[in-house]
Amino acid sequence: MGKQEVNFISIPIKKPDKLSWTPALTKYITESYAEDAKKYNQDCNLLDSLRQRCLEQEQIENPLVLEDFYFNQLSFLGSKFPLDVRLINNWGLLFVH
Structure with missing residues (x-):
């Protein structure tokens, strides 16, 4: 019996961009709740x-x-700070034709 060779493709793991929620959250807190957002920086x-x-x-x-x-x-x-956002997501089966 001969040796069987298997080839694999190496694909790097997807890395998302670095994201900071702090500026947007503190702005939202200040504008929507009229609170000092510095209290929530930590x-x-x-x-x-x-x-x-x-x-x-x-x-x-x-x-x-x-x-x-x-x-x-x-x-x-x-x-503490509920968002007034309503997102609708229509889920569907991926492999249905």
């Missing part, structure tokens, strides 16, 4: 750092714990 910066760390998961030992922290931070800020 919370917004924590959200930014958690998002960045979630995106670098190949270096994290237990990524689900970090994603849980990120989700909780999003929920916390969302409960």
Whole structure:
């Protein structure tokens, strides 16, 4: 029997651009709630750092714990400052013809 050769294509993992929520969130807080957004800088910066760390998961030992922290931070800020946005998403099956 001969040895069978298998060729693989190496595709790098997609990396999103670095994004900071802090400027937009603090502006929204100031304009919509007339509050001093500086009080929430630490919370917004924590959200930014958690998002960045979630995106670098190949270096994290237990990524689900970090994603849980990120989700909780999003929920916390969302409960303090609900957005008046209604998004409609029409889900469909991907492989149906």
